[in-house]
Amino acid sequence: MIGGIFEISSTTILPDLSFKSKPDQWRCEGFDVSVFQTAQTMAFAIEEINKDPTLLPNLTLGYRLYDNCVKLPLALRAATTLIGGMEDVIIDYDCEGLPPVVAIVGDPVSTHSIAISRILGLFGMPLVSFYATCSCLSNKQEFPSFFRTIPSDAFQVKVIVEIIKHYGWTWVGIIASEDDYGQYAVRTFNEEVTKYACVAFSETIPKVKQKNKVSQIINTIKQSTAKVIVVFSSGVDLNALFDEVVSQNITGRQWIGSEAWSTGSILINKEKIGSFAGTLGIAIRRGEIPELQNFLLKVCPDFDPKNSLSVQFWESTFDCKFQGNMQEQNSSTWSDVKACTGFEDLPSKSTGYSDVSQLRDSYNVYKAVYALAHALHSLVSCETGKGPFENHNCANVRNIQPWQLLHYLKKVNFTNHLGERIAFDENGDVLGIYDIINWQQGDDGIVTIKNVGVFDKSAVASQELYLDEKEIFWNFEPRKVPESVCSKSCEPGTRKATRKGQPVCCFDCIPCADGEISSDIDSIECLPCQPEFWSNHGRNQCIMKEIEFLSYEDSMGLTLTTTALTGVCLSLAILTVFIHYRHTPVVKANNSELSFLLLASLTLCFFCALCFIGQPTNLSCMLRHVMFGISFVLCISCILVKTIVVIMAFKAKLPGNNLMKWFGVPQQRGTVFFFTLIQSVICIVWLSTAPPVPNKNTKIQSVKIIFECDVGSLTGFSCLLGYIGFLAGISFILAFLARNLPDSFNEAKFITFSMLIFCAVWITFIPAYISSPGKYTVAVEIFAILASSFGVLFAIFLPKCYIILIKPEKNNKKALMGKPATKK
Known part of the structure; x- marks a missing residue:
């Protein structure tokens, strides 16, 4: 069995904590049908592996999927349930046989993954996340069993910095969520970007919506001269700020999105988001999974009490309620609720769930499942007496332990059907590659996402970043690359003089003194000319001084x-x-x-x-x-x-x-x-x-x-x-x-x-x-x-x-x- 933890619901309803009675369970609301696709992709990948005669031919994989409802307590509860089992009463105190799950795919949230990994690491159980990008998770001493099929924030930050460097933006603002993902990303970004640019402002989006804090961030954006704003946040956390920017029609800003929100349906499916048109985003590598769409469209409501996700999906997709769930509704509103039959036409419903044109998160889930499958395949293929464990033993197929699977997962190295090599480095990170996407606004005002480039760490150093400049939509007039600098570059003939109390990117351009030149852009100092040379009018070139003597040709000599x-x-x-x-x-x-x-x-x-x-x-x-x-x-x-x-x-x-x-x-x-x-x-x-000799005197006159x-x-x-x-x-x-x-x-x-x-x-x-x-x-x-x-x-x-x-x-x-x- 393989466990899975996904971020399917966006909100939660807290139980009554009056302590007068036993509190109810947390309830999840805001079912996101497009995110449900990622959970279904895990199920599809396991079924595909079970049908493959060459991969794990003598084993059948199963799965258990949980919704973390974007809350850490629920994510921890899901993880402990997965590793401890569903039984209310523990009978097997010897813990023999197969564990409830041998590995977990998820959690997509970095903060959740940090907490869950601290627990799973005690048992050596692999946690393969498809979306947790915090660079802190690369620390194998703290998180020895953590792996991921998405590059870390350190790599994501590098990509963003390379884009900033590519366009010469030296004055940028940063907005980040108030969690481990956002704060670690900001810290790494500050370390990297200072080599090329300066940070105009840095703001934090609170996890709990605070109107005054959102207003403060909006005012900072308005007052700052920075035209480029980098945002490290999930779509859920960015939602309130996003709506405020759109409602106040704040334009003239170039937004750069992290992978956590740049392709998120929560934001991109909203109406009137022209303020964010032209956004450049870092996106997870897009892949194609054959037959996935057919599998997705075959889903049907399952009324098994242990499988509520399919029912929630059906009700969210068709905006209806099954009769059993209607009982929970207030009787006065029954007439306003549409009843579900279970026979609604799913293929005719166009949603993010059935859209497989932008398989990014789902593709990462697909790779995570196959990585675990290949690790299991290597484990069961062990030759007796040549095993990696004590006394050269192999793992017992009937009693596989998570720590044994962990050993093989570290050595996974295979090429999938798209020709992409799947392997983990010593930190558990997958080989780094990102798509560069652009939010493009059509004539009808609808914003769509388009791939405009790629950053491949395995490419030649000078060719890691590729951008198709002709395909990029810039939301500025004219449609050209925006400029974001605190001070414009100093032309040749001038030197940079930093402004007291301001970042190094803010400076004044001081003309070089007579007899000094600067031939480069943004010169720090002016260089003096040789004694027989003098600076030209533009102070960017030393020219030969005019030689003066009393000649017969000039009027005085004549x-x-x-x-x-x-x-x-x-x-x-x-x-x-x-x-x-x-x-x-x-x-x-x-x-x-x-x-x-x-x-x-x-x-x-x-x-x-x-x-x-x-x-x-x-x-x-x-x-x-x-x-x-x-x-x-x-x-x-x-x-x-x-x-x-x-x-x-x-x-x-x-x-x-x-x-x-x-x-x-x-x-x-x-x-x-x-x-x-x-x-x-x-x-x-x-x-x-x-005796008297001719002499070229350069001291009397400078020119x-x-x-x-x-x-x-x-x-x-x-x-x-x-x-x-x-x-x-x-x-x-x-x-x-x-x-x-x-x-x-x-x-x-x-x-x-x-x-x-x-x-x-x-x-x-x-x-x-x-x-x-x-x-x-x-x-x-x-x-x-x-x-x-x-x-x-x-x-x-x-x-x-x-x-x-x-x-x-x-x-x-x-x-x-x-x-x-x-x-x-």
């Missing part, structure tokens, strides 16, 4: 080039004028040789400005500073010598002074050469130790590379500038002291003015040079060179050119000596 060439032309033009008028008094009086050398040095000064324009190279960097240093020292040396000559020329007019013979032309040339030689030595030492000439040795560069300043300062002092010498043509005044301009330019050059960015630094340096050169050129030579070219009448000795012209 202007400075034109100005420098103008200075060259003016210098050469004045030199030409002075050479042409070299015999005139103005030229002779101002030391023509030094004037020619000064004009030549000024020409070089203007030319050296051109070396600062254009892309820096090793040659141009060295040439620009060498030309700058030598040409300016040559220029200042000439001015200094001219100043000394002016002073000596004045002193030579005094009686007894003969200084000019000690500072003649050779001494003047030697002085200029000596001063210039010192600068040349400074340049040679500088270039030999640490550009300043291509400039690094001075190399700062000491060398300082000596070069300091020496020029030293000579300029001496020239300025001497010229300033000699500015008021009593001479009609004192050149010292013009030298003083030129040195004043020179010094003013280079003093203001220092702060301007330091504060100018990029190529403007070079432009400031060029401007200082040109300004000081033009200042010297105009201050010293413009008055002379004016006399030579505009006022030639003053270009004579008398005019220079200050004598008035003779009137004719």
